[in-house]
Amino acid sequence: xxxxxxxxxxxxxxxxxxxxxxxxxxxxxxxxxxxxxxxxxxxxxxxxxxxxxxxxxxxxxxxxxxxxxxxxxxxxxxxxxxxxxxxxxxxxxxxxxxxxxxxxxxxxxxxxxxxxxxxxxxxxxxxxxxxxxx
Numbered sequence: 001x002x003x004x005x006x007x008x009x010x011x012x013x014x015x016x017x018x019x020x021x022x023x024x025x026x027x028x029x030x031x032x033x034x035x036x037x038x039x040x041x042x043x044x045x046x047x048x049x050x051x052x053x054x055x056x057x058x059x060x061x062x063x064x065x066x067x068x069x070x071x072x073x074x075x076x077x078x079x080x081x082x083x084x085x086x087x088x089x090x091x092x093x094x095x096x097x098x099x100x101x102x103x104x105x106x107x108x109x110x111x112x113x114x115x116x117x118x119x120x121x122x123x124x125x126x127x128x129x130x131x132x133x134x
Contacts, residue, residue, distance in 0.1 A: 044127040048072035049102075051121070051131055056111065064113040064133045068121065070102045076123045077101050078108065085116030085133075 049068045056065050070076050080097045087093050102108050110119075113133045121129040 044125065047076065047078070047121050047123045047126045047129045049076070049078070049121065049129065051129065053113075053134055063111070064115065064117075066110040066113060066119065066131070066133070067107050068102065068110070069107045070104055073104050075101055075103045079122045080110060081120040081122075082110075082113070083118040083120075085114055085118070 048071050050071055052067045052069075053064050054067065056063055068078065068080075078100050080100070082095045082097070083093070084091070084095070097110070100108055113119075115133055117133040119131045119133070121131065
C-alpha cells in the first residue's frame, strides 16, 4: 500500500514538473508575440489626403509644388514639416509651416519645393504621411 502511494506521488510530481516546465518554455514566446503585435495596433491610419507634385516655373526658376487634397468628409488641421534636400548654413535645417485648416474636398498648394525635399504631413488622430519631392 505504501509503494502505491509512493508511485502516485512520483507521478504527480513528474506531471507538475512537466506542466511547470511547459509554462516556463511557452511564456517567453507568448510575450514576444504580444510585443510583435503592439506596433501594429499603435499605428493610426495615415492622413486622409491625396498628394500630387507638379513641376512649376516662375521667373525663370524651376521648382515643385505639392497639392494636398482632403478626401475625408471632415475638415482637417494639417501641419507640414519640410526637410530641404540642400541646406545652406544660414537657413533652418527643418521648416515647419503654420497649421492649416483644410476643409473637405479642398486643396492646399505648397510651393517653392526642390527635388529631394522631404515632407511630413500630420493631423491630429492620424499617422504621419511621409513624402519626397521627385
